[in-house]
Amino acid sequence: MKNENLSELFKVSAPKGAMSRRKALKLIGISPVAATVLASMGSGSVTDAQAVDVKGKILIVGGGSGAIMTLARLNRSISNPDITIIAPNETHLYQPGQVFVAAGLMKQEDLQKPNKDFIASNVNWIKDEVASFDPENKKVTTRGGQVVAYDFMIVATGVVNRFDKIKGLKEEDIGTNGITSVYLSDLEKGTARGATATWDWYNDLKAAAKIKRPTVLYTQPDSPIKCGGGPQKMLYLSADYLKEAGLSADYHFYTGLKNLFHLPKVDEELTKVQQSYDKIETKFSHFLRSIDVKAKEATFVHAYEKEVIDPDFGDKSMQSFADEVVVKYDFIHIVPPMTPPDALMKSNLLNDKGLDVDKNTLQHNKYKNIFGIGDVCGIPMGKTGGTARHQAPVVVGNLLAVMQGKELKENFDGYTVCPLKTQYGKILMAEFNYEGPKPTIPFLDYWKPRWMWWEFDRYMLELMYWHLMLRGLF
Ligand SMILES: Cc1cc2nc3c(=O)[nH]c(=O)nc-3n(C[C@H](O)[C@H](O)[C@H](O)COP(=O)(O)OP(=O)(O)OC[C@H]3O[C@@H](n4cnc5c(N)ncnc54)[C@H](O)[C@@H]3O)c2cc1C
Structure with missing residues (x-):
């Protein structure tokens, strides 16, 4: 690769205008940087070159x-292998692409492929959901009433959206x-209705901003969600969409968390990103409790601690408070709380955060065959999907x-x-592990938004997902 291409890749600033898919693929495809990225992104902890002769019925739950x-x-x-998979979905959805659909850069159809392309014919695929788990007796029962016994089980159900936890909101309200x-x-x-609705919402927002500066709310719950950067991605991309059209709005980000990002350098950089847009106001420790759809009012709980002096004895102590804050809006982007699916919520397999597994071995803390x-x-x-990619060789190695x-x-x-999208054409690629930052390319400032990461995420990752990751090759 020529030097000018390399320096182009490392530039923090995006060249104006989107790069064509062909050009991006060509650039990345021939780049030693891509090779470095691929090599260092590969977790490489397990080599499955030699098949082992082990016995036992393995059940995978999820698709x-x-x-x-x-x-x-x-x-x-x-x-x-004697493997059964219980997965209801005939269609596999590339979930990270939903953000690009919401931003008008991809279509829902671009994110879908038949799951049969990834489930080998020797695998027993039960197209159903697990309705209950019985780990003591090593069996599960499906929604259709089928009892499936196993010796070893891998639970991969993901988490589900809990819009029902926001009083006054129904899923049907989304898009209205x-x-x-x-x-x-x-x-x-395998559909992404929210992503397509959000692209319409971006355009409704733009049309409204031409008439009068609208008030736009973005929410994030106080509990862990998939793709923790999702709420901010939608905020910055919509603000940039309006900015590009010479328009603006009053943006309000209400987050249940105490900072924009838990890594200080990333947090600092995101504060600068917010300042680069015309008026983003962020409120921390606020989570959405209820919504009045017709009146366009959102009620948040502001949780905080304050020093209190006992009126009788004069003792000082920190006490927790939870105030209600009502906010009027014209537009709102909601990120719901998320939990494991019902079947797991009713089981004894969870801790207070989710499936009760060891954070390093990923083995269940009570049931060693799970x-x-x-x-x-x-x-x-x-x-994140990136997490699952790094976990897969660990689970397989330890199960074997x-x-x-x-x-x-x-x-x-x-x-x-x-991959935090800070504007169209730029991503701040925050990579970390239990210890702290874990950038794939250590010599780059990991907290800087770069167009190179945008091109990589937009064009390369999707191909890697379908052709390498889902085939267990990367
Ligand atoms: C908007 C958005 C943007 C994202 N962006 C990124 C990104 O940029 N980068 C990134 O790395 N990740 C991103 N993610 C996160 C990524 O998609 C998830 O972390 C990843 O899909 C997790 O994989 P999983 O197998 O745990 O769950 P999922 O992929 O969600 O799969 C869960 C499966 O389990 C099935 N299931 C559920 N209940 C049952 C049951 N009872 N029985 C049987 N099957 C069941 C479901 O039907 C589904 O097939 C994003 C997610 C969203 C929503």
């Missing part, structure tokens, strides 16, 4: 990123009355060890990646 990545690796790693949410999808059908992968895991971080009566050797380090 999304984590399930399919694990399935591909397991099927290759065992000489005579100025309300949207990029998170609204139907994973069973492992977890992906968003469902109740571990300190990592609800259990099956062989060996010691568990594979270790998940907490890797999580958050």
Whole structure:
């Protein structure tokens, strides 16, 4: 690759105007940077070159990123595999692409492929959902009433949106009355209604801003969500969409969290990003409790601590408060709380964060024949597809060890990646693990938004997802 191309890649500033898909692929495809990225992004902790001869019925529950990545690796790693997968979805949805659909750069159809392309014919695929788990007796029952026994189980159900936790809001309201949410999808059908509704919402917002400066709210719950950067991605992309048209709005970001990002350098940079837009006001420790759809009013709970002096004894102590704050809006982008699906909520497999697995081995803390992968895991971080990719070889390696009566050797380090879209054409690629920042390219300032990451995320990752990750090759 020529030097000028390399320096172009490392530039923080985006060249104005989007790069064509062909040019981006050509640039990335021939780039030594791409090779570095690919090599260092590969977790490489397990080599499944030699299939092992182990016995036992393996059940995988779920049909999304984590399930399919694990399935591909397991099927290759065992000489005579006996694998059943319970997954309702005929269509696989590339969920990260929903943000690009919401921003008008992709269509829903671009995110869909048949799940049968990734489930080998020797695998027993039950197209249903698990309705109840019975880990003591090593069996599950499906919604259709089928009882499925297993020796080893991998739970990969992801998490579900809980719009029902926001009083006054129904899923049908999304796409009406100025309300949207990029998170609204139907994973069973493989559709992304929220993403397409959000693109319409961007355009309604633009039309409204031509008449009068609208008030726009963006929310984030106080509990872990998949793609933790999602709420801010929608905020910055919509603000940039208006900015590009010479328009603006009063943007209000109400987040249940205490900062924009838990890594100080990223937090600082995102504060600068907010200042680059005309008037974004952020309120921390506010989570959405209810909404009045018709009146266009959102009620938040502001949770905080304050020093209180006892009137009788004069003692000082910190006490918790929760005030209600009512905010009027013209447009609102809602990110709901998320929990494991009902079947798991009713089981004894969870801790207070999700599936009760060891944060390093991903083995269930009580049932040693059970492992977890992906968003469902109740571990300190990592609800991203990138996390699942790093977890898959760990789960497979450790499951095979259990099956062989060996010691568990594979270790998940907490890797999580958050490609924060700060504007059209730029991404701040926040990568971290349990210890702190974990940039793929260590010599680049990981907190800087770069157009190179945009091109990589927009054009390269999707191809890698379908052709490498879901096939367990990367
Ligand atoms: C808007 C958005 C943007 C995102 N952007 C990014 C990004 O840029 N980068 C990134 O790395 N990640 C991103 N993610 C996150 C990423 O998509 C998830 O972290 C990833 O899909 C997690 O994989 P999973 O297997 O745990 O869950 P999922 O992929 O959600 O799959 C769960 C599967 O389990 C099935 N299921 C549920 N309940 C049951 C049951 N009871 N029985 C059987 N099956 C069941 C579901 O139908 C589904 O097939 C984004 C997500 C969203 C929503």
